[in-house]
Amino acid sequence: MNLLDPGGANAARIASVWWIIFGLGAAVYVVVAGFVLVAAFRGRRRRGDTEAVGRDSAFIWIGGVLVPAAILMLVAVVTVSTTRALRQPAKDPLTISVVGKRWWWAVSYPGERITTANEIHVPVGRPLRIELTTSDVIHSFWVPQLSQKVDTIPGQVNHLDMKVTKPGIYRGQCAEYCGLEHARMAFIVVAEDTTTFERWVAREQRPPGGPSAEQEARGQQVLVSSSCAGCHTVRGTPADGTLGPDLSDLGSRRMLGAGTVDNTPDNLRRWITDSQSIKPGNLMPPVPLSRDDADAVVAYLESLK
Amino acid sequence: MTTIAQPSADAAQPVLPGEVEEAMERRWRDAPGIPGFFASVDHKKIGVRYMVTAFVFFFLAGVQALFLRAQLAQPDAHVVGPQAYNELFTMHGVTMIFLFNTPVLAGFGNYLLPLMLGTRDMAFPRLNAFSYWIFLFSGLFMYSSYLFGSPPDGGWFAYVPLTEKAYSPGLNLDFWALGVAFIGISTTVGAINFIVTAFKMRAPGMTLNRMPMFVWSILAMAFMVIFSVPIVTLASMLLEFDRLFGTKFFLAAAGGSALLYQHLFWFWGHPEVYILFVPATGMISMIIPTFSRRPLAGYVWVATSLVAISFISFGVWVHHMFATGMPALAMSFFSAASLLIAIPSGVQFFAWISTMWHGRVRWTTPMLFALGFLLIFLLGGITGVMVAVLPFDWQVTDSYFIVAHFHYVLNGAVVFPIFGALYYWVPKITGRLLSERLGKWSFWMMFVGFNVTFFPMHVLGLLGMPRRVWTYSAGLGWDGLNLLISIGSGVFALGTLLTVANLVWARRRGAPAGADPWDADSLEWSVSSPPPHWNFTTIPSVAGRHPLWEGAALDEHREALAGEDDAVESMGGAGALTRTTPITGGLDTRPERLLVVPRETYLPFVAALGVAAVFVGMLVDAALVGGVGVLLGAIGIVWWGWRTEEDLV
Amino acid sequence: MTALPVPVQGSTVAVVPPQGSPGRPVGWWGMLVLIATEAVLFLGLLSSYFFLRAQAREWPLGGIKPPELTRISIFTVVLLASSVPLFWGEHAIARGRMRQLRVALLLSFVLGLAFIVNQGVEYRDLTFGWRDNAYASAFYVITGLHGLHVVVGLLMNLVVQLKAWKNRLSAERHLTVKLFSLYWHFVDVVWIFVFSSLYLSAHLR
Numbered sequence A: 001m002n003l004l005d006p007g008g009a010n011a012a013r014i015a016s017v018w019w020i021i022f023g024l025g026a027a028v029y030v031v032v033a034g035f036v037l038v039a040a041f042r043g044r045r046r047r048g049d050t051e052a053v054g055r056d057s058a059f060i061w062i063g064g065v066l067v068p069a070a071i072l073m074l075v076a077v078v079t080v081s082t083t084r085a086l087r088q089p090a091k092d093p094l095t096i097s098v099v100g101k102r103w104w105w106a107v108s109y110p111g112e113r114i115t116t117a118n119e120i121h122v123p124v125g126r127p128l129r130i131e132l133t134t135s136d137v138i139h140s141f142w143v144p145q146l147s148q149k150v151d152t153i154p155g156q157v158n159h160l161d162m163k164v165t166k167p168g169i170y171r172g173q174c175a176e177y178c179g180l181e182h183a184r185m186a187f188i189v190v191a192e193d194t195t196t197f198e199r200w201v202a203r204e205q206r207p208p209g210g211p212s213a214e215q216e217a218r219g220q221q222v223l224v225s226s227s228c229a230g231c232h233t234v235r236g237t238p239a240d241g242t243l244g245p246d247l248s249d250l251g252s253r254r255m256l257g258a259g260t261v262d263n264t265p266d267n268l269r270r271w272i273t274d275s276q277s278i279k280p281g282n283l284m285p286p287v288p289l290s291r292d293d294a295d296a297v298v299a300y301l302e303s304l305k
Numbered sequence B: 001m002t003t004i005a006q007p008s009a010d011a012a013q014p015v016l017p018g019e020v021e022e023a024m025e026r027r028w029r030d031a032p033g034i035p036g037f038f039a040s041v042d043h044k045k046i047g048v049r050y051m052v053t054a055f056v057f058f059f060l061a062g063v064q065a066l067f068l069r070a071q072l073a074q075p076d077a078h079v080v081g082p083q084a085y086n087e088l089f090t091m092h093g094v095t096m097i098f099l100f101n102t103p104v105l106a107g108f109g110n111y112l113l114p115l116m117l118g119t120r121d122m123a124f125p126r127l128n129a130f131s132y133w134i135f136l137f138s139g140l141f142m143y144s145s146y147l148f149g150s151p152p153d154g155g156w157f158a159y160v161p162l163t164e165k166a167y168s169p170g171l172n173l174d175f176w177a178l179g180v181a182f183i184g185i186s187t188t189v190g191a192i193n194f195i196v197t198a199f200k201m202r203a204p205g206m207t208l209n210r211m212p213m214f215v216w217s218i219l220a221m222a223f224m225v226i227f228s229v230p231i232v233t234l235a236s237m238l239l240e241f242d243r244l245f246g247t248k249f250f251l252a253a254a255g256g257s258a259l260l261y262q263h264l265f266w267f268w269g270h271p272e273v274y275i276l277f278v279p280a281t282g283m284i285s286m287i288i289p290t291f292s293r294r295p296l297a298g299y300v301w302v303a304t305s306l307v308a309i310s311f312i313s314f315g316v317w318v319h320h321m322f323a324t325g326m327p328a329l330a331m332s333f334f335s336a337a338s339l340l341i342a343i344p345s346g347v348q349f350f351a352w353i354s355t356m357w358h359g360r361v362r363w364t365t366p367m368l369f370a371l372g373f374l375l376i377f378l379l380g381g382i383t384g385v386m387v388a389v390l391p392f393d394w395q396v397t398d399s400y401f402i403v404a405h406f407h408y409v410l411n412g413a414v415v416f417p418i419f420g421a422l423y424y425w426v427p428k429i430t431g432r433l434l435s436e437r438l439g440k441w442s443f444w445m446m447f448v449g450f451n452v453t454f455f456p457m458h459v460l461g462l463l464g465m466p467r468r469v470w471t472y473s474a475g476l477g478w479d480g481l482n483l484l485i486s487i488g489s490g491v492f493a494l495g496t497l498l499t500v501a502n503l504v505w506a507r508r509r510g511a512p513a514g515a516d517p518w519d520a521d522s523l524e525w526s527v528s529s530p531p532p533h534w535n536f537t538t539i540p541s542v543a544g545r546h547p548l549w550e551g552a553a554l555d556e557h558r559e560a561l562a563g564e565d566d567a568v569e570s571m572g573g574a575g576a577l578t579r580t581t582p583i584t585g586g587l588d589t590r591p592e593r594l595l596v597v598p599r600e601t602y603l604p605f606v607a608a609l610g611v612a613a614v615f616v617g618m619l620v621d622a623a624l625v626g627g628v629g630v631l632l633g634a635i636g637i638v639w640w641g642w643r644t645e646e647d648l649v
Numbered sequence C: 001m002t003a004l005p006v007p008v009q010g011s012t013v014a015v016v017p018p019q020g021s022p023g024r025p026v027g028w029w030g031m032l033v034l035i036a037t038e039a040v041l042f043l044g045l046l047s048s049y050f051f052l053r054a055q056a057r058e059w060p061l062g063g064i065k066p067p068e069l070t071r072i073s074i075f076t077v078v079l080l081a082s083s084v085p086l087f088w089g090e091h092a093i094a095r096g097r098m099r100q101l102r103v104a105l106l107l108s109f110v111l112g113l114a115f116i117v118n119q120g121v122e123y124r125d126l127t128f129g130w131r132d133n134a135y136a137s138a139f140y141v142i143t144g145l146h147g148l149h150v151v152v153g154l155l156m157n158l159v160v161q162l163k164a165w166k167n168r169l170s171a172e173r174h175l176t177v178k179l180f181s182l183y184w185h186f187v188d189v190v191w192i193f194v195f196s197s198l199y200l201s202a203h204l205r
């Protein structure tokens, strides 16, 4: 998640700002700290009288006012020009709507009519416009390697205009303290070339295929008839809850619990039977399921692609 | 020797020449034992109490920090759970800011201001006691939340709507909101006292441009308090109204605004960090000249910088809200203002450098802390400038880079001066010198431990670690650095303990300090250590910025004095005998009136208890307590009005 | 008066005859600073009001009608008028005229009381409660806080009156009167701002 190893245009731009201010800052530090040390040692060696106060104004004028003012002017120019560039909306962006929730991310592509969660697929090279809102408290959308962060504020739609330049999987994380499990509110951005992305879109637009094995069918049955359906949606089934993440493509997602653990059958099983042991305090209650039922649900969910 | 008439304000018995000291002692000494303890209005006692209490809170918050570090030392650790962690960092921040930093500086201010100004007490001694008790009670109030198992857990700035009833149903945030308003009373009252004292109680001849720089810094701090604290009181009370009564100030669904809360909070929050920082620079501006054996370079420059910082600090608050999606133009303005504030800081910085450069430096422990301060503050200031750069802040806000920045300034640029000030002024307070050896050990452990703890946090921030996370997964590249940080924090903590040990040791074994162990220049060093209860038998007349260096007796300029009879008289021993002290003109320092320093009284304690009762009650039953509060308030007002002529002159 | 020898190191204390005024007492300065913080508090509240308003699509929110103007205008005049007798009273007591002070205080009290009674009546007639929406909350809290200040002022007035009747004040010693009138003027001036913001400006589009 090193923000100096950018995979997006914004992050790259900010990384270069960092190198400028880091260079200036380091230079200022070395020079000024040098003055401090020389003054302290020189003053310690001095014998006899101290010098008159008249000598001071050169130090104060040059060191305290003129040089800093010049440096700060430079910094201000960098600030303003970068700010402008980063806030420049691009033409024909792909709009992605992201809703911060305690403690996961609902993701949808209004143009493509796709809904998913905690995993955002984006095409490399195409401008993106992320629409950020919240359904509860303030969160902050941050993928350090791709771009700056933007908060989700109640009653307000914020925009983040960005572009991914390098394919890859980037981790993002909620950056505004949002309560108990703020630490476990991560997500990933999967940046792919355009054709892979288009393929992904096409697949997402189809409702998941029905269960292909008996165990999966049983899983579906359990899922829609138990409390799961009240909180989760699986397209093409009666399960249409919205309190929890959409599960229609869960089998293809890489992580569970908003980036907390890898999506493996074992983890999924643990999640379903006792998500509290993985992510204490998250808003999904433990659901009492028999061993077989749990296995069936796991099998079914892993089949959803 | 002169004979002067005793002011008619007091009908004391005649005093024989040999017994003058004793008579003064009788007039000023507090009653012994417990009653005297609760009734004292002596600014020196109150000052010391402030410091001791604040340091207790410092160690509490420090221990909380060590728990934070224990939890974060390793990935996926479970030393504490998420709820406990959130409570810990909230209380750590709240305690450090509200219950340690602000009050400890108020403590130094209380102790030192009258001594530096050459007067016998603060302008409002009882108010002074009151503000101490309020501080103590508000601290106990916030910490009593632990007894109910619901300490605040919303972060030290308690953003809505997370802290609204819907998402924080427990009492946790009520303790926070009420506590903040509660301690705000103490800070505000204290600031009023500082302002009036600095303007009206200066010894004759101490014009504004002769005030010690520490007094300037306290004055600047007090003005920032006056203009900012009401706003945080407002923020916290509106939040409490939302929580208790269901008003809708911050609820977007009913026309309220979450951003309004942030504006209100940071309108105070930013000045607040300078409220903490400015007095710390004032300490440095006293320590460096003393140990460079020459006057502070650019006195006028430095004083002007303090004023400039205070002003500019009110125009930068939005830099804490850069990621909220405001229009770029508005934010650029605040970004630029934040850059601007580096200039007055730079002026101060080079004034200190120049003082040493042209002086003869002694590397005593206070001076070491000052040097440590310079090296640390420089870095914290520079990272401050970096995060003022809007686009860069967009990346690192709410990451460990910010945690690094503000510990460099808060823990470095404020705590180091405070420790330096302990080594510098505690000999005045106790009459005993601290051990230099132990002091230097303490300094080096703190300095090394500090940098090992907080420097790597910058890197963590650049590696994308957000703040306020109770744990993190392995393999994100954060593991090693976090461990290092946790180790460093232990070293730092041990360093602070060495100073505690030093203080304990010196109480009994320290070498006697004498009046002026450091050859310093300001008036507090002209009286014995510890100073007599009345501070000055004769109020000095001041003829320059550095009364003790400028040689010539403090009193020689007395002839030139023109003023009201009784006020001039009270400057002499008669004043010390009658518990009076002169009030002087704010600009010309002409003795104008008499201030009768009040005797011990329980009133401040009782009044503070009354206030505490109201705040406690708000938690229990707002309506009932509203009634009781109104009643208490009414009694207070009536009493105040009835006694004014007798007490306030 | 006992003359006593007191050691004053150094030279002589020459007592020079008084020049100019003895300056204001510290109590007065303290009150001034206190008023400054109070002013900031109101400034914060009124700014919050306008902040909320700037965000809103309609104002007042939720179909509430802007506050009625005629009656409150009259009582605004009443409140402002209550400051006038205080100038007079202060002037009087400085010359030792206790009777005039009593009359002034009483007059000011009656006017202030009328204002607060009207506010009570207005609250009774309001069609909305403070939980309804942010506008309602702001309206109640701002006017309520100001009302609280008026009540405190009235109470102070009572105390000062009592002292005036009991002759505890004099031309030389009447700090209470000064402090009270300073405070009362402040409460009046704040009302001008509250009135302009909550009442007048609510009628502006």
Ligand code: HEA
Residues within 6 Å of the ligand: A028, A032, A063, A064, A067, A068, A069, A071, A072, B273, B274, B276, B277, B319, B320, B322, B338, B339, B341, B342, B345, B346, B347, B349, B377, B378, B380, B381, B382, B383, B384, B385, B387, B388, B389, B393, B396, B397, B398, B402, B405, B406, B409, B410, B413, B414
């Ligand atoms: C003692 C407290 C203190 C001090 C002194 C400062 C000093 C400064 N701070 Fe800091 N700040 C905090 C305490 C403090 N800060 C805290 C507590 C927070 C976080 C709150 C939270 O979120 O919990 C914070 C957060 C914070 C932010 C918000 C970050 C974020 O949340 O995203 C910003 C942004 O602009 C900022 C900027 C600055 C600047 C520009 C200075 C300047 O005043 C620094 C000026 C000083 C120097 C620059 C050094 C000396 C100058 C020279 C030697 C001259 C030459 C120098 C140059 C040319 C660069 N601070």
Ligand code: HEA
Residues within 6 Å of the ligand: B058, B059, B061, B062, B063, B065, B066, B068, B069, B089, B090, B092, B093, B094, B096, B097, B101, B154, B155, B156, B157, B403, B407, B410, B411, B414, B415, B453, B467, B468, B469, B470, B489, B492, B493, B494, B496, B497
């Ligand atoms: C003056 C201010 C101040 C000071 C001095 C400190 C001091 C320290 N701080 Fe603090 N810190 C803040 C102000 C301060 N902090 C604020 C405002 C926040 C933000 C909170 C928020 O986000 O809401 C914060 C947040 C904060 C975090 C981030 C938490 C998070 O975001 O998840 C961390 C993490 O490492 C941390 C660590 C430390 C450490 C290790 C110290 C060390 O310096 C502590 C040193 C330890 C001691 C001084 C204790 C010594 C005592 C003993 C060894 C035991 C002796 C026992 C007895 C005497 C009984 N602090």
Ligand code: CUA
Residues within 6 Å of the ligand: A100, A101, A103, A138, A139, A140, A174, A175, A176, A177, A178, A179, A181, A182, A183, A185
């Ligand atoms: Cu969502 Cu932090």
Ligand SMILES: [Cu+2]
Residues within 6 Å of the ligand: B269, B270, B273, B316, B317, B319, B320
């Ligand atoms: Cu700030």
